[in-house]
Amino acid sequence: MNEQDQINHPGIDQRVQYLLNGSIDGELNESELDELDGLLAGSDKLRKLSEELVVVTGLLDGLPEIEPPQYLQESIERQVRLPAQDNRVEPKQGFFRHWLPTHWLQTGFALAAGAVLTIGVYEMGSGPITREDATNLVGTVAKSQAADQGELLDNIPIRSNTLNGRVEFRHLEDFLILDVQLSSAGSSEIVVNLAGQGLEFEDIIRKKDHKDIVSVIDSSIKVTSNGDQNYILKLRRTSVTQQAGPLELEFFIDNTLVHEAELSVPRL
Amino acid sequence: MHKDRDAALVDDCKRGDRRAMSQLVSQYQRPVFNAAYRILGNTEDAADATQTVFLKVFEHIADYDQKFKFFSWVYRIAINESLNQVKKRHKQQPLDDSQVSPWQGPAEDLDSKQICKRVQAALMLLNEDYRTVVVLKHISGCSYLQISEILQLPEKTVKSRLYSARQQMKKTLQNDGSQD
Numbered sequence: 251m252n253e254q255d256q257i258n259h260p261g262i263d264q265r266v267q268y269l270l271n272g273s274i275d276g277e278l279n280e281s282e283l284d285e286l287d288g289l290l291a292g293s294d295k296l297r298k299l300s301e302e303l304v305v306v307t308g309l310l311d312g313l314p315e316i317e318p319p320q321y322l323q324e325s326i327e328r329q330v331r332l333p334a335q336d337n338r339v340e341p342k343q344g345f346f347r348h349w350l351p352t353h354w355l356q357t358g359f360a361l362a363a364g365a366v367l368t369i370g371v372y373e374m375g376s377g378p379i380t381r382e383d384a385t386n387l388v389g390t391v392a393k394s395q396a397a398d399q400g401e402l403l404d405n406i407p408i409r410s411n412t413l414n415g416r417v418e419f420r421h422l423e424d425f426l427i428l429d430v431q432l433s434s435a436g437s438s439e440i441v442v443n444l445a446g447q448g449l450e451f452e453d454i455i456r457k458k459d460h461k462d463i464v465s466v467i468d469s470s471i472k473v474t475s476n477g478d479q480n481y482i483l484k485l486r487r488t489s490v491t492q493q494a495g496p497l498e499l500e501f502f503i504d505n506t507l508v509h510e511a512e513l514s515v516p517r518l
Numbered sequence: 519m520h521k522d523r524d525a526a527l528v529d530d531c532k533r534g535d536r537r538a539m540s541q542l543v544s545q546y547q548r549p550v551f552n553a554a555y556r557i558l559g560n561t562e563d564a565a566d567a568t569q570t571v572f573l574k575v576f577e578h579i580a581d582y583d584q585k586f587k588f589f590s591w592v593y594r595i596a597i598n599e600s601l602n603q604v605k606k607r608h609k610q611q612p613l614d615d616s617q618v619s620p621w622q623g624p625a626e627d628l629d630s631k632q633i634c635k636r637v638q639a640a641l642m643l644l645n646e647d648y649r650t651v652v653v654l655k656h657i658s659g660c661s662y663l664q665i666s667e668i669l670q671l672p673e674k675t676v677k678s679r680l681y682s683a684r685q686q687m688k689k690t691l692q693n694d695g696s697q698d
Contacts, residue, residue, distance in 0.1 A: 267681045275655070275680075277662060306688045309637045310656035312630075318551040319565050326543050326569055330576045332534045407566045416569065 270300055274307050321414065328480075329416065329431050400427055406511045412503040413438065415479075419497075419513045425452060426515065428483040430473075432501075437476050439502040442483065445469035447497055447515055452484040524588040531579050543572055546589070549658055550596045556653045557600040558607075559642050567603055571596045586667070593658065593668045601646050640690040648683035651676055 269286040272278040278286065290297050400422025407416045415432035417440075426449060430440065444450065451466045454473070462475035473479060496512035530538030550571055555564035574595050582591060641649055654660045654668060662680075666673045 264678070268677060271677055271681045271684075275662070302688050302692075303684055306684045306691070307656070309633065309691070310641075310652060310684075310687070313556070313634055313637060313657065315548070316552055316555050316561065316564075318547055318568065319561065322551065322565055322568060323540075323543055323547055326547065326572045327536070327540055329569065329573060330539055330543070332531055332536065332539060332576060333580045405566075405570060407569070409562060409565070 266296065270296075270303055273300075274303055325415065400425075403516060404513050406499070406513070408432065408501065408509050410508055412436065413501055413508050417499065417511070421516060424487060426485040426487070428485065428499075430479050430481055430483065431457075432479040434475075434477060434479070434503055436504040437474065438479055439472060439474045439505075440479060441500040441502070442471040442485075443469065443498040443500075444471065444485070448488050449485040449497075449515070450488055452486040455482040455484070457481060525584055528579060528582060528584070528588060531576065539576060542575075546592055547572070550592065553593065553596050553653050553658050554600045556638070556641060556657045557597070557646075557649055558603055559638065563603055563607075564600075567596070567599045571599050574599070590664065590667045593654065593660070594670075597650055597654070597668065601650070604646055636691065637687075640687045643690055644683055644686060648679055648686065651679045652683045652687070655680055 266289060269278065269282060269289065272282065273286055290300060400420035402418060402420055403426075404419040405416060406419070408414060413432060413434045415430075417432070418427075418429040420427040420429060428442065432438065432440075446469075451471050454464055456462075457480040462473055462479065462481075465472045465474075471483065473481070473483070497515050499511045499513065500507055501509040501511075524542070527538040527542050531542065547568060551564055551568045554567040554571070555561060558564050558567060571592070575592055582588070641652060644652065650669065651665055654665045660668065662673050662676050665671075665676045669676070
């Protein structure tokens with residue numbers, strides 16, 4: 251018997267504890283039950299202890315089952331990725347540029363579609379996205395890859411009346427990944443402040459065909475969408491490894507700030 | 519918990535069958551949520567933990583060793599995730615100022631909601647080791663053997679912790695409220 255057991259019930263040896271516990275949990279055989287009956291018959295203290303244990307276990311067994319929130323199943327299913335979601339063999343390449351030598355048709359289509367996507371895409375207060383930005387956005391119209399998920403660094407669950415879901419922060423090879431899965435009632439916007447982090451925008455991979463607008467202004471990435479936000483933001487480390495502080499994220503619904511979060515960026 | 523059916527669904531999940539995934543989530547989300555709720559003490563944290571549990575389950579489904587029962591594996595992840603969240607929070611829910619104790623008077627005179635609240639509060643005062651075995655026994659309905667498999671502990675240790683936990687809860691519930 252350890253010290254804590256002695257404090258809780260001095261004088262009750264382990265055999266008796268086992269018999270008392272076991273009788274409540276239906277784990278005793280006939281001879282053990284007889285043994286316990288004999289002990290209880292000879293001790294008021296043991297009988298009282300037994301009755302009290304019955305009360306405690308009754309109270310615990312009486313705790314009601316709690317209904318999970320209604321959104322939970324759908325939220326889980328939306329976020330889960332399986333090892334192989336279809337029969338298509340996915341090339342184990344995470345970088346769009348590596349596709350160029352062998353997937354020129356897909357590349358050509360993506361470039362053309364990316365050019366169409368950039369028409370009419372504007373940043374607030376800074377004019378249309380430049381050709382360089384458009385190059386960064388190319389590849390986003392192609393169907394998302396079932397990419398390796400990487401090491402989970404942090405997780406931001408968001409639960410509010412206007413915005414629900416999560417953002418996962420992962421480390422994958424040379425990249426840091428923001429895996430965004432959010433649903434909202436109105437127009438939503440996420441701003442990722444990269445200033446002083448030694449990070450730059452690499453790519454965005456959409457998981458569903460949503461119309462959203464991605465802009466990279468100075469050191470901030472802004473993604474605006476009407477409704478759900480389901481994509482992966484890839485951030486590349488630059489040669490600058492000095493970090494000013496945590497990576498800041500801001501979440502807006504209909505231009506109102508509804509949530510803020512900070513993520514610790516692992517040092518190289 | 520049907521081992522063969524779970525095994526078949528897991529195999530389907532490994533092949534990318536989302537309907538199989540949906541079935542497993544449907545089957546286990548309630549028990550996982552309830553175990554997390556009783557360890558963490560609130561629905562929001564329990565919901566977050568439950569989501570993380572399933573993300574981890576399916577993230578590592580390819581590595582799952584079928585010689586272990588699927589529900590044992592899921593519960594182990596659920597317990598570990600819940601305890602991780604407890605460590606992050608570093609707080610316990612104190613008993614409230616109500617003078618009601620389940621030991622006072624006939625049970626039927628007491629509001630059952632109040633009783634449940636106090637029992638949950640007493641549960642939250644247990645250390646994590648004790649709370650875990652109580653939750654697995656009384657909330658998840660696991661046997662001593664199943665608990666020992668989930669927590670990777672000898673059965674003897676499970677029984678000992680359960681006994682001590684029940685004693686401590688008894689003491690807490692008796693001492694709370696006005697006592698004669």
